[in-house]
Amino acid sequence: MTFRAAVAGASGYAGGEIIRLLLAHPEIEIGALTAGGNAGTRLGEHQPHLLPLADRILAETTVDALSGHDVVFLALPHGKSAEIASELGDECVVIDCGADYRLTDPDAWIRWYGGEHAGSWPYGLPELAAQRAAITAARRIAVPGCYPTVSTLTLAPAVAAGLVEPEVVVVAASGTSGAGKSLKPHLLGSEVMGSVSAYGVGGAHRHTPEITQNLSLLSESDVSVSFTPLLVPMPRGILATCSAPLRDGVSAEQIAETYAAAYQNEPFVHVLPSGQWPTTASVLGSNNVTIQAAVDEDARRLIAIGAVDNLTKGTGGAAVQCMNLALGLEETLGLPQTGVAP
The missing domain is CATH 3.30.360.10 (Dihydrodipicolinate Reductase; domain 2)
Structure with missing residues (x-):
């Protein structure tokens, strides 16, 4: 079965890394790619290494653009994910690469980030005690900081x-x-x-x-x-x-x-x-x-x-690892286990 994925914030480093990994994923079809100020431009202007999708035009990051996908990755600035995530239906898996849903203590959020605390989602570090089971059962996942x-x-x-x-x-x-x-x-x-x-x-x-x-x-x-x-x-x-x-x-x-x-x-x-x-x-x-x-x-x-x-296990790779678990796929699918040298 093939799943359709959207990436919001596709022109940034985290978004680019997610796309790089998804291009090699055998069970993923890449759907909408969106951006903020870079909307309307070619992906290749910002991510020239992603040649297979270089001519894709980045859409505005809106709920309409991101709806209808099996999984949505939010690679957005801190404080921007909550307003989008709250409008996406439970039928899709939403994976936030920002900090919006990482902290469980509202006072800690207010102190370190300011503004209203959006809540907390299952924490996307499978290797941490009890988290793998929580991620597998989740439709909303907060990717850890690097x-x-x-x-x-x-x-x-x-x-x-x-x-x-x-x-x-x-x-x-x-x-x-x-x-x-x-x-x-x-x-x-x-x-x-x-x-x-x-x-x-x-x-x-x-x-x-x-x-x-x-x-x-x-x-x-x-x-x-x-x-x-x-x-x-x-x-x-x-x-x-x-x-x-x-x-x-x-x-x-x-x-x-x-x-x-x-x-x-x-x-x-x-x-x-x-x-x-x-x-x-x-x-x-x-x-x-x-x-x-x-x-x-x-x-x-x-x-x-x-x-x-x-950018890999610290952000984009963690996001794809969590996606695999949430979609019932093999956890390691599409994720490189060898580095690049020299």
Whole structure:
């Protein structure tokens, strides 16, 4: 059976990545492609790598344009998905790649995003406890943020097993595509090349409450998260260095066994062999997350490192993975499990 999919926000990075993956999906026919300010232009003007659909004209993002599809992907700015989603019928699966439905706490939404909280949908991280079943039964799914995806998966086994204190530190370096496609002076090539910079310092990044929410679900107590993002001169990818104090008596062997067991049956999360560390290059273009963990014996801290392509498993790949589950398809269908090198 073939399903028909629409993509709203097709001219942006997230929308383009979803389309790239759908073009290789054997059970999907691509229907409406819509945009905001770029409506009326050719897709190829904005996504020249999507040659099979380069001559498609982008429609306005309206309920009429998106109706009549089996699945609708919303790759829209934060705060814009709710007004569209509320008008789409339950007969279609709606997958939001923005933040509108990720947070369960209305006060957290108001603090970090402002405006009215639209509610929360099943959270689109199948590897997180109990989420796979929830996604499979859902008609509405909220795709995680890219930083929360890699941070959560990198820390989850240790937090869930109670091997660390609920006080984690995440320092994650991201490529510039994580900031979206809008023109911003600080993202110009001349500003970024040859430079690494921190931003959202001091708990000011919007993904902090999402990481906190995810890890607190795995712990008997609330987890505190200190998150610092870094901007690095590359187009895509995230490398997250995560740490937390070890509980008394926890050994390196225990950490290794816990991580291996947690992800042994996950198709997209790979714990690397001892001595091998994640790199962003190794996951480029794939739906994989690679993880390695170690124990700093002197500091008595867990050091866990994870790598993800922020546009694939961090956004578009996660959206397609959730679509597969919601439509009753094989979870891995149409999703690349090999990276691109060099």
